[in-house]
Amino acid sequence: MAAKKGPASGAAAETPVAFEQAMERLEEVAEELESGELSLEDSLKRYEEGMKLSKQLTNMLDQAEKRIEKLKSGEDGEPETEPFDLDLKPGDPGEGRLPF
Numbered sequence: 001m002a003a004k005k006g007p008a009s010g011a012a013a014e015t016p017v018a019f020e021q022a023m024e025r026l027e028e029v030a031e032e033l034e035s036g037e038l039s040l041e042d043s044l045k046r047y048e049e050g051m052k053l054s055k056q057l058t059n060m061l062d063q064a065e066k067r068i069e070k071l072k073s074g075e076d077g078e079p080e081t082e083p084f085d086l087d088l089k090p091g092d093p094g095e096g097r098l099p100f
Contacts, residue, residue: 019060026053
């Protein structure tokens with residue numbers, strides 16, 4: 001069985017990480033919690049770490065969404081960009097799917 005990784009501590013916990021790294025760690029935390037092998041105290045620490053990662057990932061996705069633009073043809077026929085608005089509401093059939 002692989003060694004368990006502990007939650008990051010100190011300044012390292014506040015250092016921004018890449019989306020992929022944060023997602024991978026969140027998956028590890030979820031697996032550790034689901035295994036049922038952690039003590040109550042370790043489970044609480046992993047849960048707190050997972051919540052922080054979840055918030056960080058949500059913020060990263062929100063920022064990425066704000067940067068997405070779509071290309072369209074302007075009035076003069078020249079290409080121009082505009083913000084990409086999905087207009088999806090929770091529960092919409094397209095929610096969680098790519099819009100193309």
